[in-house]
Amino acid sequence: MLADAAWQLTHDPLTGLLNRTGLRTVHTTIALGQPQPIIVMLIDLDQFKEVNDTHGHDAGDNLLTQIADRLAQLAHTYGGTVARLSGDEFAAILPVRDHSISRLADLLTTVIAAPAEVHVDSGPVTVTVTASVGVAIVASTDPMEDVALHHADTAMYHAKHQGGDQHNLYTPGMTMPGREHRRGPRPRDLRRDQGGSGR
Template identity: 60%
Template sequence: MSLPLIMIATALAAFTLGGLTMWPYIRQLDNQLADATWQLEHDPLTGMLNRAGLIAAHATLAEADTAGPIIVVLIDLDDFKPVNDTHGHNRGDDVLAAIGGRIADIATLHGGTAARLSGDEYAALLPVRTDELARIADAFVTLISEPVELTADSEPVTVTASVGLALAEATDPLEEMALRRADIAMYHAKHRGRNRYAVYEPGMGMPAAGHRRGPRLRDRRQLNGKATA
């Protein structure tokens, strides 16, 4: 074999050996990247999408060739603070995770996806496959209110939720329009007695401040952001 061919063969062998040596490291980096991406879009407590993940899921729906109307669901647990006060935050987290699992199951059943937006606030995006909004909404309200078994030797914990639903086009802005309408409907459900749902109707406005439970967590964040700007 001529010297040039020997040199080429040696270079190829070295390149191949180097690639084999680097492959475990490359695979590790890929796994770390995938894990970091998952963490950016998911809630660590429930494994559901977080707000960023829900926005990404909505963007995928909006960009699809088959983009059509969707049902936007906003769910807020009623008076969840006493659960933490009575059972402790660890048990409270167990309840939040259990409720999140129920919400995710309903969303999946209807071909949609669900997210945990903040402490006791969840959301879901569902394709419009039926006009029976009442049946879907009632499923959320009913299943959430089922008792949660924390441990075998403790009393079950029961929480309820106020649920707001809104119809929107998949191409409508999510936070500025779709979730906003569902938010308005959800507060109407609270105003009507909680442990129930309301569907957004054109012209529906936010209930009077006197009937609301106080500033929402995201409203307080916005106010704090303005104060420090």
């Protein structure tokens, strides 16, 4: 029972991926080791709301689990980990090593954009979504929320602002683009605005 409770605290019940708490735990473990650069990616699906609106939430959940499996396999291949933060937003932490960061991000957008078969009342339906991906290279000792995810979030919104289905690398001094593409404030933004830490 204790093991089950611990799993539930650190994992997303729908996809089985780590949740935000689980990702923070992984990051803390990395930060306690040898200081090193790491890749942090924030992934936001571009047309997920349309899938939900057209085919229903069960189909949307089905799609999320398939995309989660694809992301988990890719992250595992490259020595990293992936989490579902909320809704249709995912994050990944990967070691830099000798990986081509651009190639990694291209692979990630490609696996997400592959067609997926979801089940609706009338039978199976093939749907396709793309993703906007923000990429940040940070020190493993940098704070998770206020540096790593913040930088990746900023880069992700540049990718979304430019039409989606692409990745954008955070560069020093980059700021948020116009926010007309937001579907509303993120939970972490609301908590920060209310005086919380965003955690």
